[in-house]
Amino acid sequence: MIRYFLRRLLVAVPLMFGVATLVFILLETAPGTPVDQILGDRQVPPEVRERIERAYGFDRPAPERYVRWLGAVFLQGELGWSHSRARPVRRALAEALPPTLLLAGTAMGFFLVFGIAFGAWSAARRGRWQERLITLLSLAAYAMPAFWLGLMAIFLFSYKLPIFPASSMHGIDFDTMSAAGRLFDLIRHLILPAVVLGAASAAAMTRFVHAGMLDALAEPFILAARGRGVSERRLLWGHALRRAILPVISLAGLSLPVLVSGSLVVEVVFGWPGMGRLTYDAILAQDTSVVLATTLLATLFVVLGNLFADLALAWADPRVRLQDGGGR
Amino acid sequence: MNRRRLGCSLVLLAGLAGVSACGGRDEAPAQPVDATPKAGGTLVIGSISDVDSWNEYISQQSFANFLLRRVYLRLAELKPGPLSHPDGYEPSLAESWEASEDGLSLTFHLREVSWSDGTPIGAQDVRFTWQAQTSEHVPWIGAASKTRIRDVEVIDARTVRFHFDAVYPYQFLDAVEGGIVPEHVFGEIPFERWKDHDWLSAKVGSGPFVPSSHRPGEQLELVRNPNYYVSGRPYFDRIVVRIVPDISNLVTQLRSGEIDYLENIPYRDAQRLGEDGKIVVVPFDYANYEFIGWNGARAPFDDAEVRRALTLAIDRQALVDELMAGHGKVGTGPAPSTWWGANTSLQPLPYDPEAARSILRAKGYATAEGEAGETFRLTLLTNAGNRTREDALIKIQAHLAKVGVEVSIQPLEMRTMRGQVVSGDFDGYLGGWVFAGKIDLQNLFDSAAAPPNGMNIVSYANDEVDALFAQLAKADRWDALPPILAEIQTRIAADQPYSFLYEAKRIAAHSSSLAGVRIDVPSDPLIHLAEYWRR
Numbered sequence: 001m002i003r004y005f006l007r008r009l010l011v012a013v014p015l016m017f018g019v020a021t022l023v024f025i026l027l028e029t030a031p032g033t034p035v036d037q038i039l040g041d042r043q044v045p046p047e048v049r050e051r052i053e054r055a056y057g058f059d060r061p062a063p064e065r066y067v068r069w070l071g072a073v074f075l076q077g078e079l080g081w082s083h084s085r086a087r088p089v090r091r092a093l094a095e096a097l098p099p100t101l102l103l104a105g106t107a108m109g110f111f112l113v114f115g116i117a118f119g120a121w122s123a124a125r126r127g128r129w130q131e132r133l134i135t136l137l138s139l140a141a142y143a144m145p146a147f148w149l150g151l152m153a154i155f156l157f158s159y160k161l162p163i164f165p166a167s168s169m170h171g172i173d174f175d176t177m178s179a180a181g182r183l184f185d186l187i188r189h190l191i192l193p194a195v196v197l198g199a200a201s202a203a204a205m206t207r208f209v210h211a212g213m214l215d216a217l218a219e220p221f222i223l224a225a226r227g228r229g230v231s232e233r234r235l236l237w238g239h240a241l242r243r244a245i246l247p248v249i250s251l252a253g254l255s256l257p258v259l260v261s262g263s264l265v266v267e268v269v270f271g272w273p274g275m276g277r278l279t280y281d282a283i284l285a286q287d288t289s290v291v292l293a294t295t296l297l298a299t300l301f302v303v304l305g306n307l308f309a310d311l312a313l314a315w316a317d318p319r320v321r322l323q324d325g326g327g328r
Numbered sequence: 329m330n331r332r333r334l335g336c337s338l339v340l341l342a343g344l345a346g347v348s349a350c351g352g353r354d355e356a357p358a359q360p361v362d363a364t365p366k367a368g369g370t371l372v373i374g375s376i377s378d379v380d381s382w383n384e385y386i387s388q389q390s391f392a393n394f395l396l397r398r399v400y401l402r403l404a405e406l407k408p409g410p411l412s413h414p415d416g417y418e419p420s421l422a423e424s425w426e427a428s429e430d431g432l433s434l435t436f437h438l439r440e441v442s443w444s445d446g447t448p449i450g451a452q453d454v455r456f457t458w459q460a461q462t463s464e465h466v467p468w469i470g471a472a473s474k475t476r477i478r479d480v481e482v483i484d485a486r487t488v489r490f491h492f493d494a495v496y497p498y499q500f501l502d503a504v505e506g507g508i509v510p511e512h513v514f515g516e517i518p519f520e521r522w523k524d525h526d527w528l529s530a531k532v533g534s535g536p537f538v539p540s541s542h543r544p545g546e547q548l549e550l551v552r553n554p555n556y557y558v559s560g561r562p563y564f565d566r567i568v569v570r571i572v573p574d575i576s577n578l579v580t581q582l583r584s585g586e587i588d589y590l591e592n593i594p595y596r597d598a599q600r601l602g603e604d605g606k607i608v609v610v611p612f613d614y615a616n617y618e619f620i621g622w623n624g625a626r627a628p629f630d631d632a633e634v635r636r637a638l639t640l641a642i643d644r645q646a647l648v649d650e651l652m653a654g655h656g657k658v659g660t661g662p663a664p665s666t667w668w669g670a671n672t673s674l675q676p677l678p679y680d681p682e683a684a685r686s687i688l689r690a691k692g693y694a695t696a697e698g699e700a701g702e703t704f705r706l707t708l709l710t711n712a713g714n715r716t717r718e719d720a721l722i723k724i725q726a727h728l729a730k731v732g733v734e735v736s737i738q739p740l741e742m743r744t745m746r747g748q749v750v751s752g753d754f755d756g757y758l759g760g761w762v763f764a765g766k767i768d769l770q771n772l773f774d775s776a777a778a779p780p781n782g783m784n785i786v787s788y789a790n791d792e793v794d795a796l797f798a799q800l801a802k803a804d805r806w807d808a809l810p811p812i813l814a815e816i817q818t819r820i821a822a823d824q825p826y827s828f829l830y831e832a833k834r835i836a837a838h839s840s841s842l843a844g845v846r847i848d849v850p851s852d853p854l855i856h857l858a859e860y861w862r863r
Contacts, residue, residue, distance in 0.1 A: 030743055038388040038469075042762060045472045045771060046780055055467035055523060083388075085544060086381035087526060095544055154577055159584045166581045167572040168546050172372065175541070271572030273545035280573070281378075281545070286743070 005307065012303040016296050021066075023295045027288050028062045034083065034286040056083050069292065080289035084281055089293045092278060097297070099169055100274030103263055104256065106190055107198035112252060114198075115205025116245065122206070123213030123244075124236050134206060142203035150196045150269035157192060164192045167271035193270040197263055201255055208251060212244030219243070246313065253309025257301040363843055365861040370566040371842070374578040374587040378571045379548055382527035382539050383514075384507050385460055385468040390764075394854045395550070395569070399533035400507030403436050403454070404500075406855065408848035416668075417500070421449060421508055421534060431495040431804070434503050438486040441557040443510050444531075444538045451488035455480045456511035458490075463519040473505040473766065497806040501766060508534065536562040536858035546571055556858070563844070563861035582607060588842050589860075591853060593835040595652045595716070601837050608840050611655045611833040612847035615664045615763040618717070619826035620708065620724070620756045621749070625787040628691065628704075629755060632823045636677070637687035638756075639827040641731045642724055643679045648830050650723065651716055655835060659828030661821035666831075666850040667767055669810060671817040676828065684731045695732035704733045709748065710758040712739035717758050720829070724758075750779050752787070758829075764851045769813070770797045773820055788825035 035053050053059040060068075072078040079089035122134035141149075158166035165171065171185045216222065217240050225239055264276030271277075275294055282290035379392040384400055387393060404417035404425075422436040442448045458480040460466050476496065481489045490503045513532050517525050528542050536558070537550035550567040570587055572578050579597050581587045583606075593601065593609070602609040622629040622638070629635060648656040658676040663669060685695040694701035708724065710717040718739050725735040740748065749757050761772070771782045774797050775789035796816045803809055821828070836853065838845050844859040 030741075036743055036746055042469065042764065044469055045768070046782065048469065048471050051464065051471060052467040052469070055465060081524060083523075084380060086386060086523070087544075088524075092544070151574075151576055154580055158586075159580050162584055166584065166586060167577050168570060170543070170546065172370070172547070172568050172570075268573050269577060271546065271570070271574065271577060273543065277545050277573065 005311070008303070008307050008310075012300065015303065016299045017070075019299045020292050020296050024062075024066055024069075024288065024292060027286065027291060030286065033058050034288070036286075038083075038285070065288070069289065079293040082282070082287055082290045084285035084287040084290065085278075089289045092290060093275075093293055093297065096273060096275045096278040099272060100263055100267070100276065102190065103193055103197060103267070103272055103274055106194040107201070107263075108252065108255060109198075110194055111198035111202035111205050111255070112248075115202045116209050116241070116248065118202075119206040119209025120213055120236060120241050120244070123210045123217065123240075124232075126214065131210075134210075138203040138206040140203075141199045142207075144199070146196060146200065146265045147269050149199060150193070150266055153192050153196055154269070165189050169273055193266050193272050196270075197266045201258070205248065205251065209241075209244055209248060212247060213240050216240040216243040249312045250309040253305045253307075253312060256305040256308070257298060363863060365563050365844065365859075366863070367560070367563045367861070368565055369862050370568055371564045371589065371860060371862070372587045373567060373569045374581060374590040375569050375571050376573050376575055376578065376592070378545055379542065379569075381523075382530060382542075383522065383525070384509070385466050386523050386527070388469065390762075394852060395537075397507060397852060398535045398537045398550070398854065398857050399539060400509055401534045402507055403438075403504045406849045406852060408846075417504060422504075425500075427499075431499075433489050433491045434499055435483070435487060435489045436503070438488070439557055440486065441534065442555050443512075444533050444553040444555050445513075446555065447510065447512055447532075448485070449508070449510075449534055450485050451482040452485075453508050453511045454488040455482050456515055457506065457508045460509065460514070460519060460522070461506055463522075465519040466522055468506075470505055473502045477502060495804040497803055497809050498766060505766075510534075537567055540566075558858065562858035567857070582837060582839070585839065588862075589836065589838040589845070591834060591836040593837050595655060595835065598655070598835045598837070599653055606840050607837050608842075608845070610836045610838065610845060610847055612836060612853060613666045613850045614832070614834045614853075615666050615767075615850040616760055617659045617664050617831045618720070618758065618760040618829045619659065620758050620829065621786040621826050622756045622824075623752065623754050623786060624789065624825055625752055626755065629706075630787075631691070633687050634691060635824040635827065637684040637691075637731075638728065638733070639677050639824050640680045640687070641684035641733070642727045642827060642829070644676065644829050645679065646727075647720055647723060648832075651719055652830070652832055655833040656830045659830050661817040661828055662769055662773060662826070663767060663813070663817055664763060664831055664850075667763070669767065669813040671814040673814070674817055674821055677821075677824070681727075681731050688731060688733075693732060697732075699732065705736070706733065706755040707736040707738055708756050708758060709738050709740055709745050709754055711742040711745050713742070716832075717760075721758055749785055756827075769816060769820075770800070773797075773816075773825065786825045788820075788823070790819060790823060793819050793823075 033053070034056070035049055035058055038052065039049070050059070057065065069080055072080055079093070082089050082092045085092045118134050118138070122131045125131045154166045157164045165188060169186070169189050171177070171189070174182060174185055177185060222235060222240060225235055230239070263272070263274060264280055266272065267274045267276035268280055275297070278290060279294040281287070282294065375391055377389050377391045379387065379395060380389050381387040381392070382396070384393060384396040387396060401421045403420060403422040405420040407416035407418050421438055421441070423439045425434055425436045427434050436454070438449060438451060438454070440448075458474065458477065461468055461471060461474045476493050477490055478493045479491045481491065483489055490499070492499050510532050513530050528539055531539055533553055536553055536556045538553050540549040540551040542548040548569045548571070552562055552565050556562070570581070575592065575594060578587065578590050579593060579601070582590045583601070598609050598611070601607045622635050624630050644658040648654060648658060657665065660674045660676045661671060663671070665672070688695050688704060689701065692701050693704040708721055710721055712718070721737045721739075725737055728735050745757065748754055771777050772784060773788050773793060774782065774784060775794050776782070777784040778787060779785060793816055796812055796819070800809065800812045800816070803812065834853070836847060841863050842860060843863050844856070844861050846856045846859065847853045849855045
């Protein structure tokens, strides 16, 4: 398994840089330069514009900038400088990554718990109004765009019923709070964006688990267990769910990069200072260094998410054998 | 040239400002009689953009710049109501100044004040700031204002002299542009490393506030400067800026009371916000205008009469009323009306579709169905995502349809649109200019200022206007400028290289518990931040 793990990681390296090269080319083919973004509707004389371009290296040809960036990453471990944040890219990432992991991790926890619970519960009430209700709610949650859901959540729970804060990760006086106060403050700020981010995934998970449970409940081993006198509760949660949950493990692993990248919309709506915000601001500012770095990181998350899914499935299901091609 | 007369003109200007100095910035302006300002507390401001750098000469963000002006003072600050005189300034770090007899230098006398860390502010700081402003390594957007300053000389600890390469009217503006930074802190970093440095660590300022903390993308904090030279100011102990890139979220927070003050309120929200009396809406002038730029290098937009007809056919007042709820005014010409040099006698072209039809018929176009003549078709571009501009184009399409002009609208991503416009591949585009500091009409309308030499994107060319710009460049007296500028604006307005659409006000809003809010300097909405207090 270790060899399999290392081989998969090694394959990830050329993949990451292939994606980064593609992103670099796409950014370079966009019309204009970062200086256009910096200046906006302000008019400056040509000599001032040239001075800004020289100071940031925008006057260098694109291939030279790419080679310099590659050299800095490979030889020095440097990801470059963010002109839109006026700090090293490494530091910008270090500031943005923990909030995104916290948000994505919490959203994942939410959608796993609620998705599995509601999916199993609705399958157990097949044909009844509870199943129809859960189906309707999960389809609605899946169909709602995240930005709309976010704005509605803010309107309802921050304005009409001011229970949760409307934005940010910390309260204004976070730095002067006690440890318990800080924890409570963080949780309060986390709930709305995590629920909004996890809503669509929870809905998808509900449908997945529901379908898996229905399949499992139709299996002969369930009939045999029922014949042996196993209780319905145990049949449902102990036997059928265990069978139905195997694809969920894959789904959870594949969801991680989706959550990290999908958090962009939620982070913008809620002002959450994470990777999504960083990438969004960098794209608007044509801050190539940041976009490349976040692309590398997102690709790494995709690789790790897939790898986690494969390894977890192999651990959960003894029938699965890991192969070099990465398949099962 | 009569140098003595010039010297007198500059001295008069200096004297006007110096006279106002007798009132002194040390004495705070009068407060409304119905309230006694209370010191203390925290003001929470909402913003969609963050501070990218705590160094004014590295920062590229307008909002960051407004905050940094509260940290690093200028030698002189803008007065409200610049229409009554040339860009009026009042003493700030400098308490007085005078021009030399020959008009080639300006001497500033600094107040006896100190930085927030107790170090005295001196002439050496002014000279150091000028060195930074003119350094090749410092990518300052305002660098053009210093090109005619030959040297900045330290006379003594609190006296500094600016030497200019020639006598010209903008000497004072150029000298005071840019905040003065502390040499004892900023001087420790070589200029070539300025753009790479984390300037939050500086935490030293001369203004009412100094930076305290910054969580990028989330929140920043400024605290009162105990050594600010205006006694009793600022009223607030702390300013917290909450950064959320979604304006709807910020408007909701304003309504719920989580934030106290917000700018750039969408027009559609402005009307509803003040209904319950808990929020005060403050429309304010901003040095800007929006226009349709016609491609003067492409027929028929190279014909001034055709451009004039298109402007006559657009109901610009309706655009102001319907898009901005009346928060704006119809554009008149190439300079914003809030500018000291604006030609105030210039009137906007009327909305006159009948006159437009006459012109277009004479040019061979059909202006109604069934009429003989060629169908006039054109495409208008704008930057996608700017809701007001997109809505404006839809209305303009309807206005022009009434005179038989078929308009296709093409919203494009900003950089794509800019690339297409700069390359000359367009009929017309809806854009806008925002002005800060000196307004340079020559960069926009001189025939020699086509890209990459300038911003004359519409290929406007008028020999008489070019000659007037040349005359303007040679003017050495301030009072010589207004008549030349007025004539330039009149001629450009007659030619209509742009259809000057409107000057939009911006909308700020604040909690009704906030007092002292005044926004009366178009290029600096937060200039009175030290005067705000909570009832």
